[in-house]
Amino acid sequence: MTMTEEPTGAPSYKWVGSRSVRPDGLDKVTGKAQFGADLKLPNMLEGAVTRSPHAHAKIISIDTTAAEAMAGVHAVVTAADLPDLAEAGAKTDDIFMSEKILARSKVLWEGHPVAAVAATSREIARAAAAAIVVEYEPLPHVLTVTEALADGAPVLHESMMTRGVDPAPETASNAASRAVHERGDLDKGFADADVVLEREYTTKPVHQGYIEPHACVADAGQDGRANLFVSSQGHFSMRAMTATTLGWDPSQLNVTPAEIGGGFGGKTTIYLEPLAVRLSTKAGRPVRLVMGRDEVFKATGPTSGSHMKIKMGITNDGQITAAQIWMAFEAGAFPGSPVGAAGMTAIACYTVPNFFIEGFDVVCNKPKVAAYRAPGAPIIAYGVESIIDELCLAIDMDPIDVRLKNAAVEGTQASYGPEFPRIGFVETLEAIRDSEHYRSPVPEGYGRGVASGFWFNIGGNSTATVHVNEDGNVNVITGSPDIGGSRASMALFAAEEFGIDVGRVSTKIADTQTIGFNDVTGGSRVTLATGKVVIDCCRTIKQDLRRRAAKTWDCEIDDVEWVEGQAQHASGTETPLSLADLAAKASRTGGPISVTQSDNVRGAGAGFTTQLVDLEIDDETGVCRVARYTTAQDAGKAIHPSYVEGQMQGGVVQGIGWAFNEEYIHRTDGTLDNPSFLDYRIPVASDLPMIETIVVEVPNPNHPYGVRGVGEAGIVPPMAAIGNAIERGTGCRLNDLPMSPIRLLDAINHRH
Amino acid sequence: MSRTHVNCEINGDHVDFLSESGASLLNALRDDVGLMGVKEGCGTGDCGACSILMDDRVTCACLIFAPEAEGRTIVTIEGLAAADELHPLQQCFLEGAALQCGVCTPGFLLAAKALLDNNPTPTETEVRYALAGNLCRCTGYDKIIRAVLEAADILAANAATNGDAK
Numbered sequence: 001m002t003m004t005e006e007p008t009g010a011p012s013y014k015w016v017g018s019r020s021v022r023p024d025g026l027d028k029v030t031g032k033a034q035f036g037a038d039l040k041l042p043n044m045l046e047g048a049v050t051r052s053p054h055a056h057a058k059i060i061s062i063d064t065t066a067a068e069a070m071a072g073v074h075a076v077v078t079a080a081d082l083p084d085l086a087e088a089g090a091k092t093d094d095i096f097m098s099e100k101i102l103a104r105s106k107v108l109w110e111g112h113p114v115a116a117v118a119a120t121s122r123e124i125a126r127a128a129a130a131a132i133v134v135e136y137e138p139l140p141h142v143l144t145v146t147e148a149l150a151d152g153a154p155v156l157h158e159s160m161m162t163r164g165v166d167p168a169p170e171t172a173s174n175a176a177s178r179a180v181h182e183r184g185d186l187d188k189g190f191a192d193a194d195v196v197l198e199r200e201y202t203t204k205p206v207h208q209g210y211i212e213p214h215a216c217v218a219d220a221g222q223d224g225r226a227n228l229f230v231s232s233q234g235h236f237s238m239r240a241m242t243a244t245t246l247g248w249d250p251s252q253l254n255v256t257p258a259e260i261g262g263g264f265g266g267k268t269t270i271y272l273e274p275l276a277v278r279l280s281t282k283a284g285r286p287v288r289l290v291m292g293r294d295e296v297f298k299a300t301g302p303t304s305g306s307h308m309k310i311k312m313g314i315t316n317d318g319q320i321t322a323a324q325i326w327m328a329f330e331a332g333a334f335p336g337s338p339v340g341a342a343g344m345t346a347i348a349c350y351t352v353p354n355f356f357i358e359g360f361d362v363v364c365n366k367p368k369v370a371a372y373r374a375p376g377a378p379i380i381a382y383g384v385e386s387i388i389d390e391l392c393l394a395i396d397m398d399p400i401d402v403r404l405k406n407a408a409v410e411g412t413q414a415s416y417g418p419e420f421p422r423i424g425f426v427e428t429l430e431a432i433r434d435s436e437h438y439r440s441p442v443p444e445g446y447g448r449g450v451a452s453g454f455w456f457n458i459g460g461n462s463t464a465t466v467h468v469n470e471d472g473n474v475n476v477i478t479g480s481p482d483i484g485g486s487r488a489s490m491a492l493f494a495a496e497e498f499g500i501d502v503g504r505v506s507t508k509i510a511d512t513q514t515i516g517f518n519d520v521t522g523g524s525r526v527t528l529a530t531g532k533v534v535i536d537c538c539r540t541i542k543q544d545l546r547r548r549a550a551k552t553w554d555c556e557i558d559d560v561e562w563v564e565g566q567a568q569h570a571s572g573t574e575t576p577l578s579l580a581d582l583a584a585k586a587s588r589t590g591g592p593i594s595v596t597q598s599d600n601v602r603g604a605g606a607g608f609t610t611q612l613v614d615l616e617i618d619d620e621t622g623v624c625r626v627a628r629y630t631t632a633q634d635a636g637k638a639i640h641p642s643y644v645e646g647q648m649q650g651g652v653v654q655g656i657g658w659a660f661n662e663e664y665i666h667r668t669d670g671t672l673d674n675p676s677f678l679d680y681r682i683p684v685a686s687d688l689p690m691i692e693t694i695v696v697e698v699p700n701p702n703h704p705y706g707v708r709g710v711g712e713a714g715i716v717p718p719m720a721a722i723g724n725a726i727e728r729g730t731g732c733r734l735n736d737l738p739m740s741p742i743r744l745l746d747a748i749n750h751r752h
Numbered sequence: 753m754s755r756t757h758v759n760c761e762i763n764g765d766h767v768d769f770l771s772e773s774g775a776s777l778l779n780a781l782r783d784d785v786g787l788m789g790v791k792e793g794c795g796t797g798d799c800g801a802c803s804i805l806m807d808d809r810v811t812c813a814c815l816i817f818a819p820e821a822e823g824r825t826i827v828t829i830e831g832l833a834a835a836d837e838l839h840p841l842q843q844c845f846l847e848g849a850a851l852q853c854g855v856c857t858p859g860f861l862l863a864a865k866a867l868l869d870n871n872p873t874p875t876e877t878e879v880r881y882a883l884a885g886n887l888c889r890c891t892g893y894d895k896i897i898r899a900v901l902e903a904a905d906i907l908a909a910n911a912a913t914n915g916d917a918k
Contacts, residue, residue, distance in 0.1 A: 021846050028854030029842040031789020031829035035855055038788040122779075123772065209889045211793040211801055212855040261791070261855025262889050293794040484852050484890070642849030646891055650852065653892030677798035677887060685893040686877075686884040 015495040016705055019642045020502045022488040024259070036215030036231025036258040037290045044217065045074055047279055047289035048125035049272070050115040050132045051299065052107035055365040055670025056141035056154065059105055059134060062115060067128040072120040075282035076132070077275060079104040079114075083247035090244075096334040098245050100368055101274050107136070108156055108333035109365050110671045111298030118279040118287045141365040141670040145307050145328035148174035148364045156333065156363045174363045175328075176335030181343050181357040181416060189322025189354030193313025195394045200309050201383040203719075203737040204663035205330060207302040208372050209654070209682045212261020213293060214300060218276035219286040224252055226277050231258040233267045233481055234520025239512050245274040253277070256511040257481050264483075264654070265371030266301045268520045297675035302664060303372035304329040304337045308383045314391040318402045322354040323347055327380060329361060332368040337361045338376030341456075344416035345377040345716075346384055348454040349425055349608065350406040355415065365670055371522060373651060374455040374712035378658065378719060382737060385451035385720030390733065399450045399724070400433045403610070414606075424634030424698030424708075425608035428452070431632035431694045432610045438630075446627060447617055447729020452610045453716025457709035458523030459601035462530040463516030466494065466537040468545075468593035472580025473504040476537075479518035480530040481509060484650075484711060485643030489527045490534050492639055493705070497538035499565035500579060516598050524709030527639055528700075529601035535704050537595045548589035549577050603702025607713040609633035611652065615725045622745030624726065626656060626687070632694040636708030641695060644710050649691040651714025657683045658715075659722040663738050760821040762787070763831025771818035778802045780818035781828065789829035789858045793887065800886030803859035804828050810866035812885075829858035832865065840906040841865060841899070850899035852890035860886050864900045872908055876901065 027033040064076045079102040085095045086104075098104075103112045115132045119125040142148040142156075155172050162169050164178035190196055212231060220226035232238045235255040243250040260267060272289040279287040291300070311324040325346055329337035339359035346357055392399045407429060408414065410422045432438055432450065442448045465477040476490050487507040495502035518530065546560040549567035553560070559570045566576040586593050614628040631648050638644040661681045665673040674680045699706025719737060727733045732747035755770040762785060769784040778795070781787045781804070793801035795814045802813040805827040832839045841861050844850065851857045860883060867874060867882040874882065879900050880893070888896060 019847075019849065022849070024854070025846045025851065026838075028851055028857050029829075029838065029845050029861065030833055031787070031858050033854055034788070035791070037792065040783075040786075040788075121772075123774075210853070210855075211799055211887055211889055212791070212853070213793070259855075260853060261793075262853045264889070290792075293796065293799075485849070640849075642895070643852070646849055646852055646895060649892035649894045650890045651892075654889070676796055677794050678796065682887060682889060683892075684884040684887065685880040685897060688880070688893055690876075690897070691892050691894050 013496050015492045015502050016639050017641060018492065019640065020488060020492060022485050023491055023507045024482065024487055033259045035212055035261045039217045039229045039258070041217060041219060041286040044286040044288055045118040045120060045283055046122040046125045047116055047118045047276060047287050048122070048129040049113050049275065049295070050129040050134070051295070052103065052110060052112040052114055054107055054136055054138050055110050056139040057107050057136035058139060059103060059107060059114065060137055061135045063133040064115060066133065067117055067131040070124065070128050070131065072124040073117060073128045074285060075118040075279045077116045077278045077282065078102065081278050081282070082245060082274065094244050097241060100334060101245050101270065109367050111295065111367060112333070113275070113299070116275040116279055118283050142174065143364055143366060143666050143670060144305060145330055145362045145364065148362045149328065156365065176331060176361040176363055179340050179343055179359050182355060184354030186322055186324060186354050186356050190313045192315065192321040194316040195391060196311065196313040197387055197390055197394070198311040199383070199387050199735055201386065201735045203306045203379050203382060205302040205305045205366060205369070206658050206662040207297060207680065208264040208266035210262025210264060210266060213291040213296045214267070214271050215290040216272050216276050217286060217288045218280040220277055220280035226253055226280060228253055228255045228273060228277060229258055230255060230273055231260045231267065233260065233263040233483060233522055234518065235481065235512055236479060236517050237268065237520045238270060238273055241270040242273040242277060245270065246277060254511055254513045257509050260481050260483055264373045265375060265522060268371050268522050271300055293677060294675040297680060298672050299367050301370045301372065302367065303375065304331065304369050304379060306330065306379050308380065310383045310387050312387050312391060314395060316395050318395060318397045318405045320350055320352050320406045323352050324355065325357040327359040329359065329379070330366060330369065331361050331363050332366045333363060334368045335361050335363060337369055338371070340376070342376030342380040345454050346380045347415045349408055349452050351408055351412050352415065366664070373654065373715045377453065377455055377716045378655065381451065381453050381716045382719040382723070385717060386723050386735065389449070389724040389727070400429050403452055404429050420606060422698060422701050423606050423608060424696050427696045427698050428608050428610040428632040428634055431696055432612050432630065435612070435630055435694065437612055437628060437692065442614065445616060447615045447725040449613050449721040449723065449725030449728060450610065451717035451721035451724060452608065453713050455524065455607045455713040455716060457528065457604040457607050458525045459529040459604045460519040460523070460525050461600050462518050462533045463596065463598040464530060464533040464537050465515060465594065465596040466534065466541055468541060468579060468583050470583050470586070472578060472583040473506070474498060474500065475506050475508065476534055477508045477510050477515055478530050478534065479510055479515040480526045481521045483521050484647055485640060486526040486530070488643060489531055489639040493531055493534050494538055497535060497542065498579060499563070516596065524607065524711035525604070528604055528703055528707045528709045531707060532601045532703060533597055533599050536599065537597045540595045540597065541593060544593060545579070545582050548582050551589050552577065603700070605636050605700025605702065605708035607634060607708050607710065609713045609717060611717040611721045613721045613725050615722065615729055617726065617729045619730060619748050622741035622748060624660065624744065626689055628689055630692040630694065631714060632696055633710060633713055634696040634698050634708060635710045636700040636703065637697055637706035638695050639705065639707060644695055645693040647710045648693045648714045651712065652691050652718055653683050653688060655715045655718025656688070656722070658737065659719040659739055661738055661740065756819045758819055758822050760823060761825045763827060775818045776814050777816040777818045777821050778813035781813055787828045787830050791855050791858060793856070800859045800863060801856050803862045803886060805862055805866055808866070808869065810863045827862065829861060832861060841903040844899040844903040844906065848895050848899040848902060850891065850895040856886060856888045860888065860896055864903070868904055868907060873904060
C-alpha cells in the first residue's frame with residue numbers, strides 16, 4: 001500500500017542516515033516539554049491585547065482610565081509607551097514593524113493592536129482590555145490587490161511611493177515595489193512556439209496554522225534589562241526586533257527559547273514580545289501574553305493572496321520557448337510580501353530561454369503577511385505548473401517527459417541568476433516516472449496530476465559549542481530553535497564525527513546570553529548551516545584529541561589517527577585511547593575539552609521535488625478524495641530519514657489543505673469571517689491517505705555530508721498537482737484557490 | 753468572585769482545587785493543578801490539543817467547565833506512562849518519529865489511548881477517523897497513524913502473552 005524507499009547510493013555512515021530517537025522526544029510524549037505558554041513565574045501577571053475592530057480607521061483618542069482603575073490591573077501600554085521610531089528617524093521597515101506592534105495614528109486591519117494590559121488574572125486582563133475606550137474615524141478599506149491597485153483606491157501609507165518604477169512616481173499608492181526578472185527576447189520566444197497559452201490565477205491568504213498560539217513571558221528588572229521566554233523560530237531575531245521596537249540595545253534582553261509548537265515561517269517575527277516587556281517594566285512584575293486562536297488568525301501570518309497572469313509558449317516537441325508573468329501579491333498592512341521570491345522561483349525548475357517576470361508588492365487592509373514555508377514559491381508554482389500541464393495536454397506529451405526536456409541541470413544558469421552546481425531535479429522526475437504509482441493505471445473516475453517545485457534553501461549565521469564531558473559523553477549546544485527534528489540531526493552529526501553511540505550525545509538550544517548569534521530557523525537552513533558548524537566543532541575537537549593523545553604517547557600528532565571513537569597510534573604499539581580515556585585525563589593534557597565555532601555558512605544546495613497525486617472525484621458533489629500521493633524530493637543527504645520524510649509529508653499536506661479548503665474569508669466590512677479552526681479547515685487525518693515518500697539523494701557538493709535542506713520545497717507543487725489532476729479527471733480547469741467542492745461542482749455543471 | 757470547590761481524581765491521585773466560575777477545565781488543569789502537558793491550541797474544541805480522558809472518554813478540556821470535573825476520573829498526558837516505562841503508544845511515537853513540534857502530541861496520545869481501549873485492533877481508516885478531532889500541522893498524520901497501528905499490535909501481543917501466562 002505504501003512505498004517508502006530507503007535512500008540509496010550515498011557513502012555509508014554509521015549514524016548519519018539512521019533513525020535514532022530524537023533527543024527532545026521523551027519530554028514531548030510525556031507532557032514535560034515547555035512551550036511558550038507553559039512558563040509560570042512567581043508573581044506573574046497575565047496580559048491581554050486590545051485590538052482594532054475596524055479594517056482601516058483613524059485613531060481619534062484612546063482612553064485607558066477605566067481600565068487602569070480596575071482592581072487587579074497593574075499596567076496598560078499604548079503606542080505612547082513605545083518610542084516613536086518615525087520621529088527618531090529610524091529605517092522605514094523598523095517604523096512599520098513598530099506600528100505593527102501597536103497602532104499609533106491609524107489602524108490598518110481588523111486585529112491591529114492598539115493597547116495591552118497586564119493584570120492579576122487572564123479574566124481581569126481581558127476585561128480591562130475591553131474597557132479601553134478607543135474612538136475611531138473609520139476609513140474606506142481595500143482587501144485585495146485588485147481593490148488596492150484600482151484608480152482612486154484609499155491609500156494605506158501616505159508617503160509610500162512605488163519603488164522599482166521608472167520614472168519614479170510622484171503620488172503615493174498601495175504598490176510598495178515592483179521587481180523584474182528578464183532574459184532573452186520575449187517576442188522571438190513566443191514566435192518560436194507552436195502553442196501559446198495565457199491564463200489568470202488567483203490565490204487567497206492562507207495561514208501557517210501552527211497549533212501553538214504565539215506566547216511569551218517577559219520579566220523586566222529595575223536595571224533596564226529583561227528576560228524574555230518566547231516560542232519562536234529564532235530567539236536572536238526576537239531579541240533584535242524587540243529591542244528595536246523598545247528603543248533598547250539587544251544586549252539588554254536575554255531571550256530563552258521555549259519549545260516551539262510549529263512555526264512554518266510564521267514565528268520568525270515579533271507580535272507580543274515588546275508589549276510583554278513594556279508591560280513588565282511598567283508593572284515591575286513578570287507578564288505572560290498568550291494569543292487566542294482568533295488572535296492568531298486575525299493578527300499574525302498569513303501568506304499572501306495573489307493575482308497572477310501567465311503567458312507561456314511551447315513547441316510541438318515539448319520545448320518551452322518563452323514565459324511572461326505578471327504577479328501582484330498582498331503584503332497586508334505593511335510592505336513585505338514574498339513576491340520577490342516568487343519571481344525568482346517561478347521558472348527556476350526549467351531552462352526557459354526568454355522570459356519577463358514582473359511582480360508587485362501591494363499593501364491592503366489585512367494582517368501583515370509572514371513567511372510561510374518556501375514563501376512565494378507555492379503561489380507562483382500554482383500558476384506556472386498549471387499552465388505547463390495545459391501545454392502538455394495541448395501538445396499531447398507526457399508531463400514528466402516535458403519537464404525532463406526543459407529541466408534545469410548542473411551548469412544551467414538559474415532564472416534568478418547564478419549557475420546551478422550539481423542539483424537533483426531530473427532525479428526527482430525520474431523517481432516519479434519510474435515509481436509503481438506512476439506506472440499503475442489511473443482508476444475509472446480518478447484524475448492524476450503531476451507538478452514540480454523548487455526552493456533555494458539557505459545557509460547563514462550559526463554558532464555552536466561542543467563539550468566533551470569528563471565521562472567522554474558529548475554536549476552539543478546551538479542557538480537554532482528546533483522546529484522539525486534538527487536536534488536529532490545535530491546529535492547524529494556529532495555521533496558520526498566522534499564515532500560514538502548517538503545516545504552519548506546530548507543537545508541543547510541555549511539562550512542568547514549563553515550561545516553566540518544564530519539566524520532564524522528558516523530557509524531550511526539549520527541541518528545545513530548549524531549542522532556544518534557543529535561538524536566543524538567536532539573536527540576541531542578531534543584534532544585536539546589527537547594532539548592530547550600524541551602528548552600522552554610522546555609522539556607526533558601525525559602518528560595519531562581518530563578511528564571509531566578512539567585515538568590510535570599509527571604503529572599499533574600503544575593501547576588506543578577512547579574519548580572517555582582522553583576526557584578523564586583532560587586536565588593533564590591541556591584542560592577541559594570544549595570548542596565554540598561560528599560561521600556565516602555558504603554553499604546551500606538548491607532543493608527540488610516532483611509530486612504525483614491521484615484524486616477520486618465525485619462529480620455529483622465536487623468532492624475530491626486524495627486517493628494516493630507520492631512525493632520525490634532531493635534531500636542531498638537525509639541525515640535522519642524519518643524527519644526528512646516528515647518534512648516532505650507535512651509540506652504536502654499543508655499544500656493539500658491550501659488546494660482544497662484553506663482561505664481567509666473577509667466580510668465586506670473588512671473583518672475576518674473565519675478566524676477559527678472550525679471555519680478555517682486544515683486537513684485532518686481522515687481526509688488523507690499515507691503520503692508516500694521517495695527520498696532522492698544527490699549530494700550538495702558544498703556540504704561535508706551533502707545536505708541540501710528539506711523543510712520547504714514539499715509545499716510548492718501540491719496545489720498545481722491537484723489542479724492538474726482535477727483537469728485530467730474532469731476536463732475542468734480551476735484557476736482559483738481554493739479548489740473547493742462548490743467551485744469544482746460549478747465548473748463540472750458548466751462543462752461543455 | 754465566588755469560587756467552587758472541585759474534588760476529582762487526576763492521574764490516580766485525589767485532587768481538589770478552587771475553580772473560578774466559568775473557568776474551563778483546561779485552565780483549571782493548567783493554572784490550578786499545574787498540569788502543563790494539557791495544551792491550548794484553540795479554546796473552542798476544534799484542535800484536540802487539550803484532549804484528556806474523563807471517565808475513559810476522550811474529551812476536550814477546553815469545552816468542559818471546571819466544576820463539571822466534580823467526582824470524575826481524569827487522565828492527562830502526565831498520567832500515561834508508568835514510573836519506569838512508557839506506554840507503548842508513547843514508545844511508538846518516539847521510535848516512529850510521529851511527532852515534530854510535539855505540541856499536539858499529548859492530545860493525540862490520549863485520543864489514541866481512548867481508541868485502543870475501546871477497539872484494540874483498529875483498521876487504518878478507523879484510526880484516521882478516531883483521530884480526526886486532533887489537528888497536527890507538522891506531520892501530515894502519516895507517521896502518527898503508523899505509530900498507533902504499531903502500538904495496537906504491541907498491546908495485542910502483550911495481551912496475548914499475559915493471557916497465555918494466565
